[in-house]
Amino acid sequence: MKLLADGLPDFPDFPPGEVWLAGAGPGDPGLLTLHALHALRAADDIVHDALVDPRILQLAGNQAKLIFAGKRGGRPSSQQADINDLLIERARMGRRVLRLKGGDPFVFGRGGEEALALTRAGLRFRIIPGITSGLAAAALAGIPATMRETNHAVILVAGSRAVDDTSAAEWEKLASAGQPIIVYMPMANLPEIMSAFERGGMAPDTPAVIISSSTTPEERIIETQLGTAARDAAMQGVDAPAIVIVGAIAEMRQRLLANMVGAR
Known part of the structure; x- marks a missing residue:
């Protein structure tokens, strides 16, 4: 055919x-x-x-x-x-x-x-x-998943899992790996996830970007930091579907945005 x-x-x-x-x-x-x-x-x-x-x-x-x-x-x-x-x-x-x-x-x-x-x-x-939506949303927002100057790995994780007493340590270990993290389906547990990343060693001023409804007419992109991501998402009424990108790669958006055709 x-x-x-x-x-x-x-x-x-x-x-x-x-x-x-x-x-x-x-x-x-x-x-x-x-x-x-x-x-x-x-x-x-x-x-x-x-x-x-x-x-x-x-x-x-x-x-x-x-x-x-x-x-x-x-x-x-x-x-x-x-x-x-x-x-x-x-x-x-x-x-x-x-x-x-x-x-x-x-x-x-x-x-x-x-x-x-x-x-x-x-x-x-x-x-x-x-x-896959996480990598596509990042790329289309001007955020490469890997950069030789910042990272040779990236962590993909599902944020729909509850962050409770039994799983909080696992989230903290992800942060302690020292690699950027892309969180799928994070919105229901965003405050707990961001707090666990801080406890795992990520600084509160670590760059973060929230992307909701990527590639659709409803797409929204919020540039923020680890310590304020949950507050900013709540204040701006961001809802699922969304991803959150945390780590050095997130700040690449501002370096690429001015000349990137089709960027929002």
């Missing part, structure tokens, strides 16, 4: 009864991969999460049935076991099933759990990686 131009290669067939686990990227349809676009056009059922931008769903084929199966922290959400069962049920009906997730399905997207469920059910599946 030719998708866009004659010079492009053939794309894989999407047989009935298969499930494709695909990433939709951070939001902007221009950041979809060609394989994800092909899957959108070919699928019979598109089981999508809450973070898939409506503009992307508009690219679905006319035959596609859109099935919402979103998971949002602190809100009524589909249970993962139910989503797994739904994918299996629709595939066994002979449908071409696309499980479409914001970002990348294998980066805090539970794609691995779904792949295991499909394997146990004896169903064939394909993985289509997406641009």
Whole structure:
């Protein structure tokens, strides 16, 4: 099947009864991969999460049935076991099933759990990686994940985990590693996370950037510091979906912003 131009290669067939686990990227349809676009056009059922931008769903084929199966922290959400069962049920009906997730399905997207469920059910599946939202949001805000002058590693962590007595020490250890940290899904626990980073050795004036709804018309970017990030987010009414970038790379934004085309 030719998708866009004659010079492009053939794309894989999407047989009935298969499930494709695909990433939709951070939001902007221009950041979809060609394989994800092909899957959108070919699928019979598109089981999508809450973070898939409506503009992307508009690219679905006319035959596609859109099935919402979103998971949002602190809100009524589909249970993962139910989503797994739904994918299996629709595939066994002979449908071409696309499980479409914001970002990348294998980066805090539970794609691995779904792949295991499909394997146990004896169903064939394909993985289509997406641009993971944390790295994309950082890059598009003028923040490189790594810089030779500052860091040779970066920590990606899910902030949806509660910061309680049993896990606080783990958060402190992340800070003590001395590397920049990109926190996905941080808003529900932001004060506790920032406090744990301070206890782990990060200075209160460590640069931090909060990015919400990256690449969408609702995108907001707040430049702040570790010690004031939670207060600034609350004062400005920042809500999920968001990421927080903490560390030396965050200050690169101001060094690049003036000449960066498309920056906000």
